[in-house]
């Protein structure tokens with residue numbers, strides 16, 4: 573896979589789930605998913621998944637929630653320990 577493309581692309585909801593085909597998808601692609609390591613390192617979804625191995629499908633790349641807030645919500649919901 574092209575190093576510029578995020579390795580999570582095949583399973584990410586940006587492409588396959590609730591966010592597929594929304595008016596923001598192309599923008600997210602350019603800013604995060606196809607913008608190399610720097611791009612994905614800015615993505616909240618990527619940041620959370622790197623820490624705990626997954627990210628809830630409703631979190632956007634530019635989520636205003638912090639990584640810690642998202643992880644705490646996942647713990648509260650029983651998604652992770």
Ligand code: SF4
Pocket residue numbers: 578579580581584585586600604605606611612615616617618633
């Ligand atoms: S939204 Fe984030 S985690 Fe998903 S493919 Fe794009 S950069 Fe990767």
